[in-house]
Amino acid sequence: MDHQHGRLLLVGGTHGNERTAPWILQCRQAQPGLLASPLPTTTCIGNPEAYGANRRYMDRDLNRCFTEALLRDQSCTIREVIRARELVDAYGPGGRDPHRLVLDMHTTTAAMGSSVVTVGERPADLAWAALVHQAVGMPVYLFRINEDHPEECGFLVRRWPCGLVLEVGPVAQGIVAVGTVQKTTACLEGVLAVLGDCLTGKAKLPETMVVHRHLASLDWPRDRDGRQIACLHPDRPQWDWTPLHPGDPLFLMETGETVTYQGEETVWPVFCNEASYGEKGIALSLTKRDTMTPPAHGLEVLLGLLRP
Amino acid sequence: MDHQHGRLLLVGGTHGNERTAPWILQCRQAQPGLLASPLPTTTCIGNPEAYGANRRYMDRDLNRCFTEALLRDQSCTIREVIRARELVDAYGPGGRDPHRLVLDMHTTTAAMGSSVVTVGERPADLAWAALVHQAVGMPVYLFRINEDHPEECGFLVRRWPCGLVLEVGPVAQGIVAVGTVQKTTACLEGVLAVLGDCLTGKAKLPETMVVHRHLASLDWPRDRDGRQIACLHPDRPQWDWTPLHPGDPLFLMETGETVTYQGEETVWPVFCNEASYGEKGIALSLTKRDTMTPPAHGLEVLLGLLRP
Numbered sequence: 001m002d003h004q005h006g007r008l009l010l011v012g013g014t015h016g017n018e019r020t021a022p023w024i025l026q027c028r029q030a031q032p033g034l035l036a037s038p039l040p041t042t043t044c045i046g047n048p049e050a051y052g053a054n055r056r057y058m059d060r061d062l063n064r065c066f067t068e069a070l071l072r073d074q075s076c077t078i079r080e081v082i083r084a085r086e087l088v089d090a091y092g093p094g095g096r097d098p099h100r101l102v103l104d105m106h107t108t109t110a111a112m113g114s115s116v117v118t119v120g121e122r123p124a125d126l127a128w129a130a131l132v133h134q135a136v137g138m139p140v141y142l143f144r145i146n147e148d149h150p151e152e153c154g155f156l157v158r159r160w161p162c163g164l165v166l167e168v169g170p171v172a173q174g175i176v177a178v179g180t181v182q183k184t185t186a187c188l189e190g191v192l193a194v195l196g197d198c199l200t201g202k203a204k205l206p207e208t209m210v211v212h213r214h215l216a217s218l219d220w221p222r223d224r225d226g227r228q229i230a231c232l233h234p235d236r237p238q239w240d241w242t243p244l245h246p247g248d249p250l251f252l253m254e255t256g257e258t259v260t261y262q263g264e265e266t267v268w269p270v271f272c273n274e275a276s277y278g279e280k281g282i283a284l285s286l287t288k289r290d291t292m293t294p295p296a297h298g299l300e301v302l303l304g305l306l307r308p
Numbered sequence: 309m310d311h312q313h314g315r316l317l318l319v320g321g322t323h324g325n326e327r328t329a330p331w332i333l334q335c336r337q338a339q340p341g342l343l344a345s346p347l348p349t350t351t352c353i354g355n356p357e358a359y360g361a362n363r364r365y366m367d368r369d370l371n372r373c374f375t376e377a378l379l380r381d382q383s384c385t386i387r388e389v390i391r392a393r394e395l396v397d398a399y400g401p402g403g404r405d406p407h408r409l410v411l412d413m414h415t416t417t418a419a420m421g422s423s424v425v426t427v428g429e430r431p432a433d434l435a436w437a438a439l440v441h442q443a444v445g446m447p448v449y450l451f452r453i454n455e456d457h458p459e460e461c462g463f464l465v466r467r468w469p470c471g472l473v474l475e476v477g478p479v480a481q482g483i484v485a486v487g488t489v490q491k492t493t494a495c496l497e498g499v500l501a502v503l504g505d506c507l508t509g510k511a512k513l514p515e516t517m518v519v520h521r522h523l524a525s526l527d528w529p530r531d532r533d534g535r536q537i538a539c540l541h542p543d544r545p546q547w548d549w550t551p552l553h554p555g556d557p558l559f560l561m562e563t564g565e566t567v568t569y570q571g572e573e574t575v576w577p578v579f580c581n582e583a584s585y586g587e588k589g590i591a592l593s594l595t596k597r598d599t600m601t602p603p604a605h606g607l608e609v610l611l612g613l614l615r616p
Contacts, residue, residue: 023539023562030537030562054586109480172417172480174583178542178560229338231331234486252486254331254338275482278362 006306007040008195009091009099010188014063014106014156015276016050017173020180021105021166024188035188038196039306042091042099046156047083054174056276063104067154088159100305101128102160103191107180108169109275112240114138114183117165119155120145123298124162124305127205128194130294132164134206136190139241141167141270141287144214162305164191173275198306205294212241212268212287219281221251221259229254232273232284239272239284251283314614316349316503317399317407318496322371322414322464323584324358325481328488329413329474332496343496346504347614350399350407354464355391362482364584371412375462396467408613409436410468411499415488416477417583420548422446422491425473427463428453431606432470432613435513436502438602440472442514444498447549449475449578449595452522470613472499481583506614513602520549520576520595527589529559529567537562540581540592547580547592559591 012021025043028034045051047062058079065084070076091099115138118125129140145153157163166187171180197203221230230251232239235258243266244250251259261267267286271277320329333351336342353359355370366387373392378384399407423446426433437448453461465471474495479488505511528536538559540547543566551574552558559567569575575594579585 026535026537027562027564031564034564109483170480172478172583174481174586175417175581176536176539177581178539181539182542227334228484229334231484231486231489234490254335256335256339256342273483273485275480278482 006199006308007042007099007101008037009102009160010041010043011046011102011104011156012043013048013051014046014104015056015061016047016052017054017056018107019051019054019174019176020107020168020171020184022051023176023181024105024185035185035192037192038199042097044087044091046087046104047080049079049083056173063156064152064154066156066159067150069150070154071159084154084156084159087156092159093161100161101195102157102163103166103188104156104163105166105184105188106168107171107173107184108167108271109172110240110271110273111170111238112167112270112272114166114168114187115141115270116187117141117143117167119143119157119163119165122162123295124301125157125164125298127294127298127302128162128164130205130209130298131194131197131203132187132190133209135194136187138187140209140211142211142213162302166191169274195306198303203299203303205296205299207293208291209294211290211292212270213290215267215286215288217271217277217282217285218250220278220283221253228278230259233258240270241268243267243289244269244286314347314507314616315407315409316345316347317410317468318349318351319354319410319412319464320351321356321359322354322412323364323369324355324360324366325362325364326415327359327362327482327484328415328476328479328492330359331484331489332413332493343493343500345500346507350405352395352399354395354412355388357387357391364481371464372460372462374464374467375458377458378462379467392462392464392467395464400467401469408469409503410465410471411474411496412464412471413474413492413496414476415479415481415492416475416579417480418548418579418581419478419546420475420578420580422474422476422495423449423578424495425449425451425475427451427465427471427473430470431603432609433465433472433606435602435606435610436470436472438513438517438606439502439505439511440495440498441517443502444495446495448517448519450519450521470610474499477582503614506611511607511611513604513607515601516599517602519598519600520578521598523575523594523596525579525585525590525593526558528586528591529561536586538567541566548578549576551575551597552577552594 060080062080065080168184220228230253233249233252235249250261269284272284368388370388373388476492529538538561541557541560543557558569577592580592
């Protein structure tokens with residue numbers, strides 16, 4: 001059956017207080033023809049209960065619930081794990097209504113502009129990211145899966161054969177800000193256009209692409225009670241995507257003291273001051289900027305997933 | 309006893325996810341001499357439990373809990389009502405450690421810059437606001453108390469003989485953003501300097517001041533299920549403090565349709581897209597811009613409150 005192939009799942013509201021993507025999906029539903037997709041496309045709210053409550057999640061971050069172990073453990077009744085199972089059973093590649101590609105749309109309070117994130121470095125994800133990067137011009141963040149800490153994994157996109165994350169910021173949680181809507185819409189148009197190019201055989205990988213490989217995350221300096229005792233240093237006009245050299249100002253302590261970056265090589269920070277990451281012990285993430293050749297076989301896999 | 313007179317209470321974190329003012333108070337504690345006050349000054353976190361949880365409130369907005377009825381009703385065990393009683397019993401004008409003035413420091417996700425808010429139009433509040441307005445140059449919002457809806461009142465500052473609210477935005481909830489810290493610090497310096505001028509007899513009210521009088525609040529257009537079906541119209545470069553004329557674009561509906569402002573006179577919006585106001589049914593508030601003479605007897609009352 002044709003509908004079992006090459007379908008795209010567009011997800012907004014995986015975090016219930018990130019309201020930009022749900023708003024775009026709502027407008028798309030109200031305006032037939034808006035953001036027309038070149039392939040059969042289903043839209044859904046990732047975490048409707050958290051979205052209703054305007055909270056990131058109810059029991060647990062949904063975007064950490066898609067591990068094999070959690071999905072399999074039927075005794076686990078965490079609301080987000082149940083929801084993850086629902087999504088996989090409904091739209092997963094082996095589900096009732098199977099989809100092969102997924103786009104998970106997020107926002108951040110970090111001043112990152114628009115970016116595309118791959119979780120791990122699967123060839124098809126990299127090829128799709130390269131095409132979107134080429135079409136829309138936004139930076140690519142290659143997030144590294146830490147297999148030693150499966151509880152930190154469990155990302156939604158990993159349950160589909162191919163999936164990307166869009167991140168747009170800065171925007172406060174809980175609001176629909178038109179500028180962020182417009183930036184996210186532009187990215188989504190790029191994603192859809194790229195898939196159209198794939199279907200018509202016009203897609204051509206760029207020879208090289210600039211990527212930002214995840215190296216590590218840094219927590220805020222904290223006192224014995226776990227209280228944050230520093231903020232990002234004000235001497236940098238922009239934090240995200242700009243080089244942080246050894247010895248550069250990093251944190252401004254509550255005492256007024258400056259803490260400099262002690263690493264041995266230049267890094268590029270991302271997700272600086274993401275509001276939800278305080279509880280995860282992340283003040284910012286560090287990446288290494290790199291130029292790579294997008295994998296040609298990744299494009300073949302992607303084209304294969306799009307074919308009926 | 310000298311300490312019973314002319315004391316200032318500085319409150320941050322009345323809303324637990326507004327982290328700018330608590331951060332400033334934390335730095336002030338770590339750096340003796342920072343933001344030195346000309347009069348005995350106590351600092352406190354308004355809602356420590358919500359601050360610990362990084363939530364606006366636990367049971368109920370603390371800044372709606374200071375009504376006579378709630379404070380008196382000992383059977384009420386709402387956590388924020390208990391906290392309101394604690395604050396009044398400790399630092400209220402008739403409390404164990406009495407204070408006569410209060411400054412309640414907030415942030416908003418609205419792009420309002422810095423502003424000073426009086427809750428109601430008590431002469432001493434107006435005089436203090438006029439002096440701060442003159443010293444720092446920020447707009448003044450005169451919020452109207454609606455005595456018909458006591459549940460909408462219960463603001464912290466009303467429990468002290470004189471009190472102002474600072475609002476600084478835009479900033480996302482849950483983060484310390486240095487730019488917002490700097491803006492709030494500048495306002496706080498202005499507030500303290502003005503009180504110093506009062507103590508040394510140098511304070512002089514401006515002849516006139518521009519104020520924004522609260523007229524009404526508008527909710528988002530909603531569908532039958534209460535779902536927000538419009539965002540602020542993107543055709544205005546700035547929403548807060550800029551005139552909205554009858555017939556101007558107001559909302560952009562999910563359908564793509566524009567809803568224009570139907571009022572009969574020009575208004576000045578404030579608190580446009582404050583994330584926490586969705587649940588209160590407020591998309592934005594409308595004010596009338598007005599030039600007034602600050603009340604001279606308000607300054608006398610203020611000076612009286614500052615004297616031992």
